[in-house]
Amino acid sequence: MFEAVAFYLFAFLTITMFYITVTTQQALYALTALAAGMIFISAFFFILGADFLGVVQIIVYTGAVMALYAFGMMFFDTTRDVVEKRTSPQMIFGMSTLAAILVVAIFVAPIVSDNITAFYPVVEGVGNSQQIGLVLFTKYLVPFEVAAIMLLVAMVAGIVLAGKKMDRSLTLMDCDDAETILQENKES
Amino acid sequence: MDTAFIIETIVKIVVILLIFSALAGIGTYFERKILAFMQRRLGPMYVGPFGLLQVAADGVKLFTKEDIIPTGVVAKIFKIAPVITAATAFMAAAAIPFLPTFTVFGYTVHPIVADINVGVLYVLGVMAIGLYGPLLGGLASANKFALISTARAASVFISYEVITGLSLLAPLMMVGSFSLIDFNNYQVDNGWLLFSQPLAFILFWIAAFAETGRTPFHLVANDHELIDGFGTEYSGMRWGLFFIGEYANMFFISFVMALLFCGGFGDGSVAGALALLGKVAFFFFVFLWVRAAWPDIRPDQLMWLCWKVLMPLAVINIVITGFVMMF
Numbered sequence: 001m002f003e004a005v006a007f008y009l010f011a012f013l014t015i016t017m018f019y020i021t022v023t024t025q026q027a028l029y030a031l032t033a034l035a036a037g038m039i040f041i042s043a044f045f046f047i048l049g050a051d052f053l054g055v056v057q058i059i060v061y062t063g064a065v066m067a068l069y070a071f072g073m074m075f076f077d078t079t080r081d082v083v084e085k086r087t088s089p090q091m092i093f094g095m096s097t098l099a100a101i102l103v104v105a106i107f108v109a110p111i112v113s114d115n116i117t118a119f120y121p122v123v124e125g126v127g128n129s130q131q132i133g134l135v136l137f138t139k140y141l142v143p144f145e146v147a148a149i150m151l152l153v154a155m156v157a158g159i160v161l162a163g164k165k166m167d168r169s170l171t172l173m174d175c176d177d178a179e180t181i182l183q184e185n186k187e188s
Numbered sequence: 189m190d191t192a193f194i195i196e197t198i199v200k201i202v203v204i205l206l207i208f209s210a211l212a213g214i215g216t217y218f219e220r221k222i223l224a225f226m227q228r229r230l231g232p233m234y235v236g237p238f239g240l241l242q243v244a245a246d247g248v249k250l251f252t253k254e255d256i257i258p259t260g261v262v263a264k265i266f267k268i269a270p271v272i273t274a275a276t277a278f279m280a281a282a283a284i285p286f287l288p289t290f291t292v293f294g295y296t297v298h299p300i301v302a303d304i305n306v307g308v309l310y311v312l313g314v315m316a317i318g319l320y321g322p323l324l325g326g327l328a329s330a331n332k333f334a335l336i337s338t339a340r341a342a343s344v345f346i347s348y349e350v351i352t353g354l355s356l357l358a359p360l361m362m363v364g365s366f367s368l369i370d371f372n373n374y375q376v377d378n379g380w381l382l383f384s385q386p387l388a389f390i391l392f393w394i395a396a397f398a399e400t401g402r403t404p405f406h407l408v409a410n411d412h413e414l415i416d417g418f419g420t421e422y423s424g425m426r427w428g429l430f431f432i433g434e435y436a437n438m439f440f441i442s443f444v445m446a447l448l449f450c451g452g453f454g455d456g457s458v459a460g461a462l463a464l465l466g467k468v469a470f471f472f473f474v475f476l477w478v479r480a481a482w483p484d485i486r487p488d489q490l491m492w493l494c495w496k497v498l499m500p501l502a503v504i505n506i507v508i509t510g511f512v513m514m515f
Binding site for chain 2 (some may be wrong): 002006026029032039051052054055056058059062063066067069070072078079127128129142169171
């Protein structure tokens with residue numbers, strides 16, 4: 001009974017939050033609703049007994065949305081509404097309904113045809129995090145390592161792109177030197 | 189799931205809420221007294237014996253103050269931001285065992301709300317959400333100083349999270365579980381992790397200062413600008429909620445440090461329980477001591493410290509621990 005109540009509560013909350021994210025004109029509402037929705041999703045993992053994934057969901061998405069906030073802070077005056085070119089509200093409803101039906105159809109298909117079997121059934125007496133480790137380092141070792149290499153490439157690229165002039169700090173140098181550099185930047 | 193379990197859980201939640209809300213108030217008393225002692229002042233001394241009732245006076249003041257929502261703020265976000273800080277601080281406490289299991293009138297009490305098997309991760313993850321409070325409060329405030337302090341909060345957030353995660357990895361590898369109770373039991377058999385993982389302990393301790401936003405990483409509230417950073421526009425109980433959240437976080441992170449690295453409650457005897465409280469009191473005292481002894485550092489210094497000094501150290505620690513465990 002508790003699981004059913006919790007499921008419907010969090011399903012409702014998640015959908016409301018993402019609805020606000022899509023429809024609101026206020027950047028802060030959108031970002032906050034996005035973060036809240038992502039955190040509410042973790043509740044489903046907890047209900048299903050996948051504690052580790054639930055916590056990872058919380059940690060990863062609070063960090064990710066935090067980066068979005070940083071961008072929001074730089075690009076918008078967050079206390080004002082963002083004026084968007086809105087074609088039609090019907091479009092939003094139509095598209096989201098279509099997407100929802102599509103997703104439900106994809107997930108329901110194997111259940112309807114009774115073809116659902118676990119490739120890696122739960123190992124008894126082993127913790128949640130150990131089970132993920134088992135699957136990650138046997139079946140999915142190659143995708144896991146490839147993802148690691150891609151992240152490494154992204155990190156190196158980020159450092160190369162952002163790392164120019166990183167060895168000098170405007171706050172640490174003399175006032176005059178900093179002035180000249182700012183002047184040069186303005187001219188170029 | 190029987191009724192007794194539900195009632196027990198609700199009672200536990202209420203007790204934790206009450207105790208730690210009260211402790212947040214008493215914590216401010218100790219903070220003032222200790223700071224005053226270190227700065228050769230007297231601190232609170234007029235209200236009640238030794239100024240003890242100052243806490244109650246402050247409480248009355250906070251609760252009865254007018255709740256002002258300034259014009260030009262994003263009202264809903266402005267109102268909800270302090271609630272996020274306070275609520276997530278207490279949510280994080282759900283996976284912390286505050287005392288060893290004890291028996292009252294023949295009824296065994298587990299002083300932990302939920303012993304989930306990813307306890308450490310849960311506590312740190314939910315605590316991290318608490319930083320959304322200052323962030324949202326500052327962004328919604330329509331105040332330039334609040335906005336600047338929000339930018340600092342973001343810089344703190346992206347710096348310390350990596351250190352907490354990486355510094356914990358090495359002890360986690362040794363214990364092989366995320367549960368705080370398993371950490372405690374491991375240390376009963378094998379000695380404190382503080383001695384086998386001293387580097388991880390120090391890194392985690394430094395990160396804890398950033399996590400709770402205490403001096404020397406007190407960047408979210410700009411003390412040197414003589415305002416309260418993200419809290420500039422807040423008044424009354426909404427500001428009080430930020431306060432309760434910050435102090436509750438300090439207590440909870442002290443519990444986590446004592447449980448992770450300093451043996452926790454040991455074998456579960458009364459002496460062990462008292463020792464746990466003593467360790468927590470010590471860590472709390474160090475939070476105050478550091479505030480009296482050190483100035484704040486700049487955001488760029490914090491990022492330099494976290495990314496260029498502490499992160500490589502944490503990675504080296506993990507590699508060494510891995511090799512030692514393998515061979």
